[in-house]
Amino acid sequence: MSINIKLEVFEGPFELLFHLIEKNKIDIYDIPIAEITEQYINYIKMMQSLDIDLASEFLVMAATLLEIKSKMLLPKIPKEAEKEEDPREELVKKLLEYKAYKDVTEILKQKLIENERSLCKDSSLADEIIDSFALPDRLSIEILVDKFKELMIRKQSQKDIEHSKIYKDEITVKDKIVEVLKILSIEKMVYFDNLIMNCINKLEAILTFLAILELIKQRKIYVEQASNFDKIIIRRR
Amino acid sequence: MDVKKAKAAIECMLFVSGDPVSLKDLSDVLEIDQETLKKIINQMIDDYKENTRGIKIVEINNSYQLCSKPELYEFVEKLLKPKAKAGLSQASLETLSIIAYKQPVTKSVIDSVRGVKSDACIARLLEKDMIKEVGRADGPGRPILYGTTNTFLRLFGLKSINELPPIKDLFKE
């Protein structure tokens, strides 16, 4: 039996969400969050089952969707119900902003297609003429040094961008699972707080959280909390 | 100086420069006031429309530059096989739009609008001279601020950033 899978690849979570919203002909101002969340997570699962590298941002969005879903399930406290805040509002705002840029991008793309066939000359002729002028008796070393610094900074910022790209590709939930298990193979227990505090950014914190959830599901660890707001303790099973 | 000679001198200077030349610089060299000069250049822009001409004058940010006519691109392509196409991915184009409308803007703002990291796109746009660093924002880490370049304006056929197509006002709805 052959299975034909036509899988669209999405650049980011917003693009995927938009695809789902359009596919389901949903009013963006009234998103059925439970349904969309399910579809979204199904898509992610499918990607993972196909071993397609998934940017961690997709997982962050999954967490956000689950959070909104749970908020909407919570019974409203009467006092708060007055100024009833829709938990979806923030997400809708972001989606609309993203859509606005997506729309103008299409217009700009057309403009680019019309104009990129118009070419200009480089400035090498002007450079040649400038260099043909007689040299002054004295040249400024400062200008020369500044030029070199400028070049080095340009090179450096290119390198920085390359590094951050590599960094982004490096962390995955899998890595975090290994890391948590490694800590627990040395220590009997670890505080949830400590794991999160050691993360260098929000993304890493979220990945750590997802790793813990996965490990609980796999019954490799268990968590306990003596009472409300106490420190959460993670232990090996 | 008569208008004919001024036209010849302008064409000559724009040709040699290659890069855009500001109205002010042209005015200083020719000793013609900017208003009169602008009229002459507008006449020239019309002259270039004639169908024996293969080049045109493009206005960018109150500067002028000579460019080839896009409708003749097929010949240039056959002759030189140039890397004319900007070759930007959808992701890079999106990043570029956000920078164009929000400039000056930091990477983290761009990331948050797109919902994904934009490092690779920014690197590509810098490399293509579509954007540049325009300063540093206040605040922790003093992040780099990005803005668009004259190359961006030229390739998108815009005289200035004010000619960007209107974007839906998100906060009015």
Place this chain on the structure above:
Amino acid sequence: MDVKKAKAAIECMLFVSGDPVSLKDLSDVLEIDQETLKKIINQMIDDYKENTRGIKIVEINNSYQLCSKPELYEFVEKLLKPKAKAGLSQASLETLSIIAYKQPVTKSVIDSVRGVKSDACIARLLEKDMIKEVGRADGPGRPILYGTTNTFLRLFGLKSINELPPIKDLFKE
């Protein structure tokens, strides 16, 4: 193709190319026989003589190149002189700074730091006696190594290359 369009296409191709383009290449691209083409180009050479034009077509060895009209050079000079304050073009200053700090250095290193080809700049710096060949690097092709000259030291007011201002504090910020 009608003559008008051929003229436009020729102007366009010569403009974008910058370098001389052979009659044969033009004939291949336009699919016009060389004899007819030559007549069209000769007509164009006449057209350019009009006194509103600042450029002209020059024939070199059966190739054609667009050039600025020499009688308008005074305007070019007036436009570019202020930009020559640093004594050299920006491109040449960049090239020279890399050679000064990284000497002895090969062309390919210079190209990679600048992100563009530096052949023309190196040639002009050699001609101005600012740099010289100081040897050959090991490795494939044994590329030429460049270094600065005594003329360089004199013009920048340095006693020796050790007096170049240090730049190591660059990455502290």
